[in-house]
Amino acid sequence: MPFLYNLLCSKIEGPRGTSSLDCHADLVEERSDEDDDANSAEELANFDGLVLMKSRGPAMWRTYRVQNMAQTVCAMVAFGRNRRHNGLQLGNTLMFLSGGVTERVSSYLNYIGLCSSRWMAHAALKALGKEADQKLKVRFNLNESPLLAPFLFHMPPASLLQELDPAELSVKALNNALHQASKMTICPSMFTPTLESSEHWEATLKSQITRAILRYLAKPLDGRVNLQKNPLAVHPIAPEYPNVTMLKLMIASDNSAQGVGDVFTGVIQQSGLTPEDNHDTLDNVLPIPGAAHTLWNISQAIFLAHWGNEKCSHDTGAWRTLHALGVTAKKPITKKDFNLMLCHIEKVHEANLLYCVLLVSNRGHISLAQELLAVSSETIVEWVDCTYKRFCSGQAMLADLAESSITHKNLLLRIWDFGTILEAQRAMKDSDYGRLMYMWEKWAIMTQGLRKMPHYSKHPPKLIIQLKYALPDSIAKVVLNTLLISPTGKQGHFMATDQYLEVQNYWLKYFFNHSGIGTNIDRLMDVFSSNISVLQYLLELLKLESGDEVVHQSHKNKISLDLLNNFCRMAESECIGRAPPVGLAPEATTDCYLTGIHKLQQEFTKNGLTALVSRQWRKLIKRTRSACNSITIRS
Incomplete structure (x- = not known):
């Protein structure tokens, strides 16, 4: 040979x-x-x-x-x-x-x-x-995990286990904590921003303004002042290659108590545990809402609230900005493609911030050039501070223009609300659950004022109370450190754990529908579902064998210069950021944050907020959506 x-x-x-x-x-x-x-x-x-x-x-x-x-x-x-x-x-x-x-x-x-x-x-x-089944059973062997019980999807990083207290990781500690939480008096002050979160929110908005300037408007001539394109880290997660174990596909009823029972029965059968080894109740299960589904559903509600009215000629809602940016959408993209919806939100937010900077720098009437302006770093910092004070601060909400102009007030609310979405998305990519929790604390209030949010008006407040006040510190650390995962083990490529599961679900459907073997549910369950990662790697290997290269690249959602100039001309004609022209005023957008605070105050005065912490955790399990990640705590 x-x-x-x-x-x-x-x-x-x-x-x-x-x-x-x-x-x-x-x-x-x-x-x-x-x-x-x-x-x-x-x-x-x-x-x-x-x-x-x-x-x-x-x-x-x-x-x-x-x-x-x-x-x-x-x-x-x-x-x-x-x-x-x-x-x-x-x-x-x-x-x-x-x-x-x-x-x-x-x-x-x-x-x-x-x-x-x-x-x-x-x-x-x-x-x-069969080999994957044996590995799963070995992993679920209770004698091999002295500190933590095996997780259904991936184990926490090894560096985290050294920081945990074994006494706080038992079922008894969990039940005692939940029992004490049921007697806790829930106050609106538990959801109000702290000094640290308020400073972080100001730094977040300024970093978003800085990023828009450096991307589309100007570049610094010197480095005398450090320009922050990202807020400071709060609680970052060190990137490690995940230890992922995929379960077989299960047949279960959707959104019902019987479906939950079928799922747990399937877990017991695949893990090799006996009914004696597993609890016959749900005391050892803690449902946690998925970070990606929380982002998608709350972003959808916020996007719909700021969409505006296409029939009003002077309405400058999100639809008008997207139309000026070349996105011809008769209705917002929500359920069909969440990623496209987030891209649209980012485009609207960056275009609004950039035009606000142009107004502050007295360049709103000047078209953007292909070559960025060369200015000093002090000038960029001054633009950022003035833009924040004029359009993003609490003083801007109380200014005379905001009180008299519905269009201007809608713009300020849109910048504020869309800023929370982008910060949550970027915090997940940067693997910082501390920044993500700051946004969830805001959403816990905002969901009280948003329409048609029956589930997410309860789940985020419950989760915050559990993590901050109810659960032991060790269990809270495990929950927070398993919300995000890096499939490549590299920094900047993190995603929510439930989003990774959705990606695997997509690949499962792709392989099965393109294999040319018909629809055999047994083959789908026994062959494809447990080998989804192997098949995915083989499809990648097919490209590598063709002479391709592997490049680690993040998606960039950049707006072209012509579209930005088109948006600026529209904003200039509609006097966005200034006194609007005389005409039919658009419909006012609800301040969901202020409305949520008022609802919490009224509920607390009337009946108290004890409903935010359910006393019957079994009902909470039944109402939890399929996007939740179930964490098993060892007895």
Whole structure:
């Protein structure tokens, strides 16, 4: 085989005297037309923070291609002589299965010796599924986890275990804490901002203004003043590669007590525990709302509250800003695509902040140029401070213009509310649960004033009371440190744990719908669901074997210069940020934060706020949505 391999490499490479220019010309001819677009959306496929793009080095790409072709031919020859030499073929048939190759094409590739049979692929996946079942049972072995009971999805980082008190991690400690919480007097002051959270909120808004300036308007000439594009960290999580264990797909009723029982029964069966090992009650289960679902649903309610009225010509709600930015949406994108909704919110927020900066710097009538302005760092800080004082502070809410102009008041409320959404999203990406909790404390009040929020007007307040006042410190640390996860183990690529599960759910549907084997629910449950991470890696490996490179890249939601100038012209004509023209005034947007405070005060005066802490935790489990992460506490 070494002789055949070297012979094939020499033959494919051609004469050694071939110039690099000729090699590059051959490379251009050999590549397909679609490979020329190196930054196409089809090519930049995102795999949980991994971006695959074509190799930039032609010589390196050609060398790898020659070696890969020679290895494939040698493997085909070895497989044709002895079917037991099927390492490459078995890997190929698994990659083809994950890539959606039909059984008819797979049988032909097996005939020419390029892959194994489809039956062999399913047999391999079944073997991997059995191995995953054994690993899951070993993980759920109570004798192997002296401090923490096994988690359903991923274990907390090892560095956190040294900070926990074993006495606070028992079922008895949990039940005692919840029993004491049921007797607690809930006051509105538990949700009011503290000095630290107020300072953090001011720093957050100023960092968002600074980011908009540096991205679209100006660049500093010097570094005398440090420009903060991100607020200071509160409680960051160190990035570590997660220890993830996927359970098999379960069949259960949706949003019902029977469905919850089916889920826990499935967990007991897959973990290898007996009914004696597991509790027959729900005393050892603590439901926690998922961070991503909380962000999505509250953002949706805020976005709808600030959407505005398209029939009013002087309405400058979120729809008018999106229309000026080239987004023709007759109604807000909410349920269909949460990520697109968050992108729209970020665009509206940054465009509003940028125009506020232009008003402060007396440049609202001047079009933005392609080249950023070169100003001193002191000037940028002055613009940030003046913009915050004029449009983002509490004094701006009490100014005469805000009291007399509904349009201006709506703008201030939109900046304030959308700022909480962006800060929560960026805090999750930066793995800072302290910043995220600051926003949840604001949402606990805002959800009381938002419409059609029956669940999230109760869950965030309950969660805050549990984490800050009710639960033991060790359990609270475990909950906070498992809200976010970094699939790549790198900083800046964190996401909510429930969002990662939604991504895996998408891949499960993708593989099953593109495998060309029909709808067999047993195969979906026993083969695909437990091997979802393996199939996902194989699909990524298929691109890597084609000569692609792995690049860690975060999505950038940047607005083009022409669209920003179009928005500025609209804002200038509608006198946004100034006294509006005479005409039909738009509908006033509800100040959900102030309304929420009033509702909490009225409820506290009338009946008290004890309803925020349920005394029957079993009912709380039944009403918890499927987005919640269930954490099992060992007895």
